[in-house]
Amino acid sequence: xxxxxxxxxxxxxxxxxxxxxxxxxxxxxxxxxxxxxxxxxxxxxxxxxxxxxxxxxxxxxxxxxxxxxxxxxxxxxxxxxxxxxxxxxxxxxxxxxxxxxxxxxxxxxxxxxxxxxxxxxxxxxxxxxxxxxxxxxxxxxxxxxxxxxxxxxxxxxxxxxxxxxxxxxxxxxxxxxxxxxxxxxxxxxxxxxxxxxxxxxxxxxxxxxxxxxxxxxxxxxxxxxxxxxxxxxxxxxxxxxxxxxxxxxxxxxxxxxxxxxxxxx
Ligand code: DAK
Numbered sequence: 373x374x375x376x377x378x379x380x381x382x383x384x385x386x387x388x389x390x391x392x393x394x395x396x397x398x399x400x401x402x403x404x405x406x407x408x409x410x411x412x413x414x415x416x417x418x419x420x421x422x423x424x425x426x427x428x429x430x431x432x433x434x435x436x437x438x439x440x441x442x443x444x445x446x447x448x449x450x451x452x453x454x455x456x457x458x459x460x461x462x463x464x465x466x467x468x469x470x471x472x473x474x475x476x477x478x479x480x481x482x483x484x485x486x487x488x489x490x491x492x493x494x495x496x497x498x499x500x501x502x503x504x505x506x507x508x509x510x511x512x513x514x515x516x517x518x519x520x521x522x523x524x525x526x527x528x529x530x531x532x533x534x535x536x537x538x539x540x541x542x543x544x545x546x547x548x549x550x551x552x553x554x555x556x557x558x559x560x561x562x563x564x565x566x567x568x569x570x571x572x573x574x575x576x577x578x579x580x581x582x583x584x585x586x587x588x589x590x591x592x593x594x595x596x597x598x599x600x601x602x603x604x605x606x607x608x609x610x611x612x613x614x615x616x617x618x619x620x621x622x623x624x625x626x627x628x629x630x631x632x633x634x635x636x637x
Contacts, residue, residue, distance in 0.1 A: 377409040379394055379395055379405050379409055380393055380409045387425060388425060389417075389425050390431065390566070391429070392430075392433050393432050396434040396437075399483060401442065404461065406443075407465050410468075411468065417472060418468055418472050426577045427474050429566060430495055432480075432482070435503070435562055436481075438479075438481055439488030439492075440483045462490075462518065463520060465519075466491060466494040466520045475573065475584065477496060478493075478495035480492050480498055481500075485507045485508075486510055489506050489508055489521065493520070494524070499565050500565070501559055501561065502559070505545060505546070508541065509541040511541045512541045522538065525537065527595060529554055580619070580634045582613065582634075582636050582637060583619075586612075618632075618637060621633060621635070
């Protein structure tokens with residue numbers, strides 16, 4: 373696929389790829405071009421997946437920041453119409469991470485503020501370095517979170533914790549983020565984090581890709597439903613997967629005491 377972007381990079385490594393926001397001088401702040409390129413790249417991965425990827429690592433260039441938020445310089449001169457278009461674009465990108473047919477791990481190396489924290493939360497889960505700092509400081513700028521922060525943060529760490537963070541706009545060090553369940557694992561260096569994320573993707577990829585992708589979409593769909601509605605969605609997909617090659621292969625391999633050879637079909 374076309375990997376020639378100005379503000380992001382996509383590097384494939386076997387079954388997986390690493391997607392990085394690459395505006396190190398501005399601490400990888402999200403401007404309209406970053407969003408446009410992320411949207412183009414993620415749409416292609418979601419719809420065509422030309423390289424048959426099975427997992428994505430999402431990170432920021434350098435060691436100082438994952439993403440220090442939406443680009444405040446660009447936002448400061450936006451008209452209401454441009455701000456609306458910017459919001460829609462950012463929300464589209466956040467939804468695309470959820471709609472990818474394979475897992476996406478956010479690897480947070482440094483500041484993940486505002487839109488950066490929101491993009492990390494759009495991935496399936498978050499790994500972070502010891503230097504990672506999270507926060508939704510929008511109210512300090514006279515804004516509110518606009519790429520899903522008011523919704524996703526509350527679902528991830530509970531409404532009261534999310535309100536305290538969003539109303540104060542305070543930063544959160546990695547230990548507290550881990551304690552609250554925002555971060556799953558913490559690593560000493562970026563390299564250690566990226567190699568652990570690759571190992572996690574390898575472990576996931578040893579399972580049925582179809583089952584993993586179905587679990588992802590059922591869990592994301594259930595996030596917006598009542599428990600009764602969510603269980604109906606689960607039952608529908610649980611039944612549907614019985615028609616798959618992978619289900620037959622996985623259960624046969626168990627009874628034949630051999631390793632399953634999944635195809636993702
Ligand atoms: N935007 C633009 N440039 C940024 C930036 C940002 N968010 N964050 C940092 N930079 C730039 C700095 O201006 C500086 O540029 P130069 O002066 O070198 O040209 C360079 O990156 C290095 O930053 P610092 O010199 O400030 O570095 P420090 O180590 O001193 O401080 C910092 C690091 C992360 C604490 C600090 O840079 C900082 O506070 N940055 C802003 C963090 C922030 O407030 N982020 C949240 C942005 S608000 C919406 C949808 C979504 C959103 C809004 C609306 N709609 C629905 C419409 C989302 C809003 C946000 O994300």
